[in-house]
Amino acid sequence: MIQYEIVVIGGGPAGLAAAVEAKKNGINNILVIERDKELGGILNQCIHNGFGLHVFKEELTGPEYAERFIDELKNMGIEYKTDTMVLNIDDEKNIKVLNSTEGLLEIKAKAVVLSMGCRERTRGAISIPGYRPAGVFTAGAAQRYINIEGYMVGKRVIILGSGDIGLIMARRLTLEGAEVLAVVEVLPFSGGLTRNIVQCLDDFNIPLLLSHTVTKIEGKDRVKGVVISKVDDNRRPIPETEKHFNCDTLLLSVGLIPENELSEKAGIEIDPITNGPIVNESMETNIRGVFACGNVVHVHDLVDYVTEESSTAGKNAARYVKNELIKDAEPIKTKPLNGIRYIVPHTVRVENLEDSLDMLMRVDNVYKNAKLIIKADKNIIKKVNKNHLAPGEMERIKIKLSELKNKKIFDISVEVEREDA
Amino acid sequence: MDKKELVCIVCPKGCRLTVIEDKGSESGYRVEGNTCPRGEKYGIKEFVNPTRIVTSTVKLKNKYHKRLPVRTNGGIPKERIFDCMSIIKSIEIEHKVEVGQIIVKNILGVGVDLIATRSIE
Ligand SMILES: Cc1cc2nc3c(=O)[nH]c(=O)nc-3n(C[C@H](O)[C@H](O)[C@H](O)COP(=O)(O)OP(=O)(O)OC[C@H]3O[C@@H](n4cnc5c(N)ncnc54)[C@H](O)[C@@H]3O)c2cc1C
Numbered sequence: 034m035i036q037y038e039i040v041v042i043g044g045g046p047a048g049l050a051a052a053v054e055a056k057k058n059g060i061n062n063i064l065v066i067e068r069d070k071e072l073g074g075i076l077n078q079c080i081h082n083g084f085g086l087h088v089f090k091e092e093l094t095g096p097e098y099a100e101r102f103i104d105e106l107k108n109m110g111i112e113y114k115t116d117t118m119v120l121n122i123d124d125e126k127n128i129k130v131l132n133s134t135e136g137l138l139e140i141k142a143k144a145v146v147l148s149m150g151c152r153e154r155t156r157g158a159i160s161i162p163g164y165r166p167a168g169v170f171t172a173g174a175a176q177r178y179i180n181i182e183g184y185m186v187g188k189r190v191i192i193l194g195s196g197d198i199g200l201i202m203a204r205r206l207t208l209e210g211a212e213v214l215a216v217v218e219v220l221p222f223s224g225g226l227t228r229n230i231v232q233c234l235d236d237f238n239i240p241l242l243l244s245h246t247v248t249k250i251e252g253k254d255r256v257k258g259v260v261i262s263k264v265d266d267n268r269r270p271i272p273e274t275e276k277h278f279n280c281d282t283l284l285l286s287v288g289l290i291p292e293n294e295l296s297e298k299a300g301i302e303i304d305p306i307t308n309g310p311i312v313n314e315s316m317e318t319n320i321r322g323v324f325a326c327g328n329v330v331h332v333h334d335l336v337d338y339v340t341e342e343s344s345t346a347g348k349n350a351a352r353y354v355k356n357e358l359i360k361d362a363e364p365i366k367t368k369p370l371n372g373i374r375y376i377v378p379h380t381v382r383v384e385n386l387e388d389s390l391d392m393l394m395r396v397d398n399v400y401k402n403a404k405l406i407i408k409a410d411k412n413i414i415k416k417v418n419k420n421h422l423a424p425g426e427m428e429r430i431k432i433k434l435s436e437l438k439n440k441k442i443f444d445i446s447v448e449v450e451r452e453d454a
Numbered sequence: 455m456d457k458k459e460l461v462c463i464v465c466p467k468g469c470r471l472t473v474i475e476d477k478g479s480e481s482g483y484r485v486e487g488n489t490c491p492r493g494e495k496y497g498i499k500e501f502v503n504p505t506r507i508v509t510s511t512v513k514l515k516n517k518y519h520k521r522l523p524v525r526t527n528g529g530i531p532k533e534r535i536f537d538c539m540s541i542i543k544s545i546e547i548e549h550k551v552e553v554g555q556i557i558v559k560n561i562l563g564v565g566v567d568l569i570a571t572r573s574i575e
């Protein structure tokens with residue numbers, strides 16, 4: 034059996050940042066395992082700009098952002114294996130790994146960082162009637178075909194889902210010469226950034242059909258067309274609103290789910306809202322010494338936040354190995370109240386915080402001119418004015434350690450207070 | 455008098471702006487609907503000379519990787535995006551590339567370069 038102090042599973046931005054930070058904190062014996070041919074994760078295919086404004090104060094593309102971390106990892110001499118798949122981990126941190134050159138390996142780690150990212154929801158998760166002809170892709174798969182493999186997916190395209198990935202792909206396909214007939218969104222608002230609506234749709238006069246969905250896919254071997262209908266307030270298609278579009282391709286951009294098969298098999302508790310592990314202030318799961326960060330915990334839209342959260346995980350994995358994490362302190366619970374869907378982390382051991390607590394969260398709806406109210410039990414400890422809140426944009430709140438230290442607190446809650454209410 | 459409706463993209467609030475030509479004002483334009491000064495600046499720029507960063511990929515020949523991701527290192531005029539794409543589509547690269555390396559200098563003569571966004575062995 035091979036032994037490492039820290040094993041990082043997944044070599045995307047989350048895994049890279051965690052490994053680099055663990056090394057900076059004095060751990061030398063680290064291994065990063067990545068199933069793909071190279072490190073970098075999803076960033077390799079996200080060739081558009083918009084990454085790194087917080088971390089590097091400049092606007093980079095996905096590959097540039099990834100390369101900076103990959104270089105840092107290599108320069109630090111951190112060991113990594115690509116083309117290597119983790120098959121299993123158990124609660125004793127034994128890891129089974131498969132790769133084509135070394136076969137099946139068993140690795141024992143003192144601490145593990147889970148950073149497997151997320152996968153896309155597929156058509157099965159949304160159920161559209163019709164055959165399953167060629168020409169139906171998830172947006173991420175299409176992005177990979179075009180940007181990495183270099184081949185086009187179709188000529189006349191409908192995109193279902195107006196989150197950022199759907200919007201980015203509308204522009205990408207248009208630039209490559211395809212005609213994007215419409216982006217269809219079942220909700221009454223887009224989950225994407227305004228900037229992407231302007232620069233990916235409006236620039237190219239691509240219509241955004243809100244409160245609409247695809248109700249039928251036509252064609253047996255290849256997509257020949259789709260039917261789009263208006264939906265009511267309960268997202269049910271309204272009869273007689275059907276419109277037919279001739280197209281050869283349908284892209285599905287209907288959401289991402291954290292990739293947690295490995296975590297669940299290991300016995301890690303999953304939050305049903307985020308679909309990711311329940312974590313504490315150190316990004317540690319319910320299994321001591323197993324940490325998690327990035328999209329495997331909750332789906333992020335800003336890679337900068339992934340990097341920061343993952344640095345926290347890496348640093349604390351190092352502290353765990355060095356026996357510096359205080360394990361049996363009584364944790365405070367974080368409580369999402371009115372308007373907040375979830376908060377990461379789920380619990381907080383104040384003793385392990387360094388100078389502040391960072392909480393990441395998402396709201397459940399679009400709010401204008403609202404406030405986020407943060408309470409420690411019944412006492413308001415912070416109010417943040419927000420002129421715009423949307424489910425598509427993750428919110429981050431920093432609480433000073435002095436607000437929490439040496440106080441008997443049971444929970445920290447966050448809620449949205451509406452000005453107009 | 456010329457005017458244009460826009461959505462401000464500087465921050466997530468997304469104010470709806472109206473930019474109106476106004477000889478009387480200092481900048482020559484008047485912006486309405488902005489909640490802050492950044493919106494005014496954006497509105498005027500977007501009205502007078504809208505530019506965009508273009509990102510795409512170029513073909514790699516005889517390489518392990520098939521595509522090299524690229525971007526312009528500054529904005530190019532919006533109406534020239536497709537001209538820029540025609541140039542990008544005509545390029546083939548066989549040599550080693552460093553991230554940030556210039557692939558096309560002064561593309562379309564608009565004063566910005568097309569650069570590589572990753573290194574290729
Ligand atoms: C299409 C798209 C567009 C985006 N656009 C932007 C943007 O414009 N700006 C921005 O800031 N952010 C953007 N993001 C968000 C940001 O890129 C992601 O949040 C970030 O990449 C997540 O990092 P990660 O390391 O958690 O996951 P990933 O990048 O997905 O990395 C996870 C890695 O784990 C590996 N892995 C999984 N399971 C195993 C296993 N069992 N064994 C070995 N390896 C495994 C995977 O192969 C993968 O490489 C975008 C995301 C997507 C999907």
Ligand code: SF4
Binds near residue numbers: 466488489492493
């Ligand atoms: S005008 Fe100001 S507040 Fe409004 S969207 Fe632009 S930057 Fe934001």
